[in-house]
Amino acid sequence: xxxxxxMGGMQDMGPIxxxxxEPVFHVEWEARVFAMFLAAGAWHKWNLDAFRHTREVxxxxxxxxxSYYEQWLSGLRDLLVRRGLVTAAEIESGxxxxxxxxxxPPLTPDKIPATLPTRIHANRDVQVSPRFQVRQRVRARxxxxxxxxxxxRYARGKFGTIHRDYGVFVFPDxxxxxxxENPQHVYSVRFAARELWGAQAAxxxxxxxxxxxxxxxxx
Amino acid sequence: MTTTRRDFxxxxxxxxxxxxxxxxxxxxxxEHEHQAVPSDPALRVKALESLLVEKGLVDPAALDALVDTxxxxxxxxxxxxxxxxxxxxxxxxxxxxxxxxxxxxxxxxVSRQGDRMVVVENTPAVHNLIVCTLCSCYPWPVLGLPPVxxxxxxxxxxxxxxxxxVLREFGLEVGENVEVRVWDxxxxxxxxxLPERPVGSxxxxxxxxxxxxxxxxxxxxxxxxVPSSGxxx
Numbered sequence: 223x224x225x226x227x228x229m230g231g232m233q234d235m236g237p238i239x240x241x242x243x244e245p246v247f248h249v250e251w252e253a254r255v256f257a258m259f260l261a262a263g264a265w266h267k268w269n270l271d272a273f274r275h276t277r278e279v280x281x282x283x284x285x286x287x288x289s290y291y292e293q294w295l296s297g298l299r300d301l302l303v304r305r306g307l308v309t310a311a312e313i314e315s316g317x318x319x320x321x322x323x324x325x326x327p328p329l330t331p332d333k334i335p336a337t338l339p340t341r342i343h344a345n346r347d348v349q350v351s352p353r354f355q356v357r358q359r360v361r362a363r364x365x366x367x368x369x370x371x372x373x374x375r376y377a378r379g380k381f382g383t384i385h386r387d388y389g390v391f392v393f394p395d396x397x398x399x400x401x402x403e404n405p406q407h408v409y410s411v412r413f414a415a416r417e418l419w420g421a422q423a424a425x426x427x428x429x430x431x432x433x434x435x436x437x438x439x440x441x
Numbered sequence: 442m443t444t445t446r447r448d449f450x451x452x453x454x455x456x457x458x459x460x461x462x463x464x465x466x467x468x469x470x471x472e473h474e475h476q477a478v479p480s481d482p483a484l485r486v487k488a489l490e491s492l493l494v495e496k497g498l499v500d501p502a503a504l505d506a507l508v509d510t511x512x513x514x515x516x517x518x519x520x521x522x523x524x525x526x527x528x529x530x531x532x533x534x535x536x537x538x539x540x541x542x543x544x545x546x547x548x549x550x551v552s553r554q555g556d557r558m559v560v561v562e563n564t565p566a567v568h569n570l571i572v573c574t575l576c577s578c579y580p581w582p583v584l585g586l587p588p589v590x591x592x593x594x595x596x597x598x599x600x601x602x603x604x605x606x607v608l609r610e611f612g613l614e615v616g617e618n619v620e621v622r623v624w625d626x627x628x629x630x631x632x633x634x635l636p637e638r639p640v641g642s643x644x645x646x647x648x649x650x651x652x653x654x655x656x657x658x659x660x661x662x663x664x665x666x667v668p669s670s671g672x673x674x
Contacts, residue, residue, distance in 0.1 A: 344629035
């Protein structure tokens, strides 16, 4: 989706606001949203791609206006309802619907050190042939899906070189919509800065973008 | 023929077999018109937490433990330990650059099967900069949670098109003869910059070196320096 989240290459967003000795969370509710998202994620009712997409479909003015953890709160509420863990009525009322047995939380404090390191776990140990080889010249496809994609607009249609093959990973474009993992190779693709931005870019500079097989075509 | 988002979502729900409630599909059709994020997040978060606890979906003690972990245990000190080890141990450094996940797992910050880490090395000829233009991907296990500026529109938008301008904003001037490499974290690889070991640190041990390494240097928006106040220049 060509949304506001896909902002690589935009200009005039203002100066970078650096905060010295920044706390991990600025207010307590941010910490609670963060923790609720991880703890509820232990039900395995959604994946990280689906979560990213909930933030991408926020109205653009909200996306830019609200704080980062407000985006998380919105995404968490959306997934909880959409994936059947709570109902919209329960969100509205704040109390559980009567008659349902209380569940047992899958994530308990003792499991936390063991759970976190495998947080992302998007690589897959399956045999899939790579479509491209290291050092091969490739072109990023020019696609404009209305759904989730991790192919940024600034790279579409541009020529680059396969720098490294990272192995097989789930494909976000389908995974985000619960349409299957569609595992395929992910490559680091090197684009010359001038290929992306023209003569204004420094001659030696480059941008490396991680790309799935389905984002690439033979150059 | 163009597919609208509404068409797509309807088709996706049908294929995925999701039990989309009528209320929800309705909400989705109009999601762009809705005020998605009303005010008073603190109250809404409190209400949501009590709902999830009452339903037995989350354990409040697990929430406390998660917050404590990310406020106090996982942070840039982890990454600094990795960098300092690489500076004093050339064999470790070679392994770190070849297979970062495996080398970082030695220090206990990632599992060998979990997050996929990639370490990129700064040299006199190459300066690396990490960004996630599409969201906020960041190497949690070695740096903790990202600062607000890293997740903000100004940094995400300009890091790829004007990295030298961004670095200048952080007070770092990179020479014309240096190649700037920007790493856009679009997949589930997490990048960490191995900064150059600073001049004046030759006699320092691993622990002293780790104390010099900053979060900003490991994202690539700063260099590591030896403080000059000790009379060591």
